[in-house]
Amino acid sequence: MSLALKALKKSPWVFHVNTGACNNCDIEILDCLTPRFDVERFGVVLVGSIRHADVLLVSGPVTANVLPRLRRLYEAAPRPIKVVAFGACGCKCGIFRDGYNVVGPMDKYIPVDAYIPGCPPKPETIISGIVKVLSQL
Amino acid sequence: MVKKIPIGPFHPILEEPEFFELHVEGERVVKIDQTIGWSHRGIELLSEHKTWDQVPFLVERICGICSCSHPFAYVKAVEDLCQIEVPLRAQFIRVIAAELERLHSHLLWTGLAGHFLGYNTVFMWTWKFREPLLDVLEAVTGNRNHYAVMRPGGVRRDLPAEEIPNILKLLDRLEKENDLLTKAIVDDPVIHARTKGVGVFNKTMCRLYGALGPTARSAGYDIDARRDHPIDAYDKVSFKVILCEHGDVFDKAVVRQLENFESIKIIRQCLSLIADTKAGDICAEIREVPPGEGFGMYEAPRGEVFHYVRSNGGNMPIRHKVRAPSFNNILTNNVSVPGNTVADAGLITAAVDPCYSCTERVGVVDRRNGERRVLTEADIVRLSHERTDEIRRRLAAEAGRE
Numbered sequence: 001m002s003l004a005l006k007a008l009k010k011s012p013w014v015f016h017v018n019t020g021a022c023n024n025c026d027i028e029i030l031d032c033l034t035p036r037f038d039v040e041r042f043g044v045v046l047v048g049s050i051r052h053a054d055v056l057l058v059s060g061p062v063t064a065n066v067l068p069r070l071r072r073l074y075e076a077a078p079r080p081i082k083v084v085a086f087g088a089c090g091c092k093c094g095i096f097r098d099g100y101n102v103v104g105p106m107d108k109y110i111p112v113d114a115y116i117p118g119c120p121p122k123p124e125t126i127i128s129g130i131v132k133v134l135s136q137l
Numbered sequence: 138m139v140k141k142i143p144i145g146p147f148h149p150i151l152e153e154p155e156f157f158e159l160h161v162e163g164e165r166v167v168k169i170d171q172t173i174g175w176s177h178r179g180i181e182l183l184s185e186h187k188t189w190d191q192v193p194f195l196v197e198r199i200c201g202i203c204s205c206s207h208p209f210a211y212v213k214a215v216e217d218l219c220q221i222e223v224p225l226r227a228q229f230i231r232v233i234a235a236e237l238e239r240l241h242s243h244l245l246w247t248g249l250a251g252h253f254l255g256y257n258t259v260f261m262w263t264w265k266f267r268e269p270l271l272d273v274l275e276a277v278t279g280n281r282n283h284y285a286v287m288r289p290g291g292v293r294r295d296l297p298a299e300e301i302p303n304i305l306k307l308l309d310r311l312e313k314e315n316d317l318l319t320k321a322i323v324d325d326p327v328i329h330a331r332t333k334g335v336g337v338f339n340k341t342m343c344r345l346y347g348a349l350g351p352t353a354r355s356a357g358y359d360i361d362a363r364r365d366h367p368i369d370a371y372d373k374v375s376f377k378v379i380l381c382e383h384g385d386v387f388d389k390a391v392v393r394q395l396e397n398f399e400s401i402k403i404i405r406q407c408l409s410l411i412a413d414t415k416a417g418d419i420c421a422e423i424r425e426v427p428p429g430e431g432f433g434m435y436e437a438p439r440g441e442v443f444h445y446v447r448s449n450g451g452n453m454p455i456r457h458k459v460r461a462p463s464f465n466n467i468l469t470n471n472v473s474v475p476g477n478t479v480a481d482a483g484l485i486t487a488a489v490d491p492c493y494s495c496t497e498r499v500g501v502v503d504r505r506n507g508e509r510r511v512l513t514e515a516d517i518v519r520l521s522h523e524r525t526d527e528i529r530r531r532l533a534a535e536a537g538r539e
């Protein structure tokens with residue numbers, strides 16, 4: 001294992017995109033960072049720019065308006081990047097599947113490494129998802 | 138020279154991610170352009186292909202934080218259409234769930250506002266205080282966030298009697314913690330310097346822009362759908378409508394904090410009244426939905442939500458219209474942001490609604506011409522923190538001189 005990969009495993013930096021989610025997924029992600037669940041102790045940090053990220057976390061059923069942005073984000077990401085589909089919406093568009101402006105799910109457009117199901121996923125599910133992503137590395 | 142700074146497009150002020158473009162002269166914002174519609178999912182059309190009973194599951198997913206308010210307004214619309222009376226017990230359960238949601242929503246906002254100001258302790262504390270609330274909601278409704286309690290005619294789940302002491306215990310605890318937070322906000326000189334007189338939105342403007350909820354009440358505009366159009370159990374409980382007068386960021390925070398106390402009061406009254414009702418009597422049966430139209434409204438944590446349904450006698454609505462308060466409230470930024478600095482712009486837009494920071498980490502920025510500075514949300518937060526530090530230092534220096 002290279003040194004960079006080893007370091008990555010210790011502290012994956014996450015960049016989070018909302019592609020038309022209902023906010024609840026986003027709140028549960030934030031919730032994971034706060035004292036009860038506190039994933040920051042595993043080195044998981046949310047970052048402000050895709051260029052700093054190791055993990056691209058996508059919640060929401062991709063809407064037509066954000067699709068070009070999502071593609072651009074994926075292209076701009078440094079490699080290796082792990083893509084995680086978050087929530088029922090991220091995995092399979094959830095309840096919005098038949099919406100006329102919904103073009104998802106996201107795995108039609110960018111390769112996905114892990115799926116975290118739930119509507120919204122409970123923090124416990126999120127943590128187990130993180131562990132799975134890390135063990136793939 | 139006027140420069141343009143794009144912010145966004147992802148950061149749902151409420152349901153929608155938004156794209157801001159700040160036109161600045163030096164540090165001062167002269168104009169703000171806003172583009173919305175990034176997360177347009179076509180929910181109204183979707184709902185016209187769902188049965189009356191399925192729609193609540195859809196409308197609670199309009200916005201995760203208001204996931205009790207939208208179904209509440211929707212079921213009231215259907216009940217208005219069918220002209221049916223909801224059992225008393227169901228009315229109380231609805232109000233309890235909705236007020237618990239208001240508490241968690243306001244706490245969430247306070248936390249994020251603290252994060253914006255550079256008070257990350259406030260952020261962590263409020264979210265810690267919020268957790269037991271979510272536990273209670275999970276115990277009562279079965280889920281932490283999307284509760285699915287509402288149903289046309291009543292509620293889906295009864296409130297178990299053994300949960301009532303837990304809720305009461307939670308309320309006692311929350312009351313103390315909310316008191317602590319309120320005092321921390323009201324007494325802190327740095328928060329005063331940072332938020333007083335910032336992003337002012339006055340009463341006449343409220344009328345003009347149709348501002349709703351805490352945004353309007355902070356400017357003294359007396360509007361609250363819970364009192365003005367009492368639905369379900371709201372006419373059986375007593376509570377105050379909190380008003381402030383300045384309409385700045387500070388008042389918006391104070392209104393939300395004081396509303397928490399009112400919510401606690403409402404839930405306590407409901408819990409004592411619910412004891413007299415018959416357990417299990419939670420849903421009136423709707424045999425068929427007649428042709429016609431109905432509307433319902435409810436005061437969500439951010440303002441009044443309005444739902445309109447039209448039926449042709451079938452098992453699905455043929456028209457369903459939703460009006461959410463944030464659409465009006467977002468527009469108030471046009472008035473309250475110009476004249477302030479870039480460091481304050483983030484705070485002011487956040488003061489309208491808590492979700493600003495939810496996706497504030499997203500730094501997708503549109504850079505079409507060379508003149509635009511690229512500023513990600515992280516930069517905005519950093520600027521805001523620097524400003525707070527500066528004020529802190531200045532106040533410390535002044536205190537030293539005296």
Ligand code: SF4
Pocket residue numbers: 020021022023024025059060061086087088089090094095118119120121198201
């Ligand atoms: S999965 Fe559920 S909670 Fe998450 S964005 Fe979709 S509807 Fe909202």
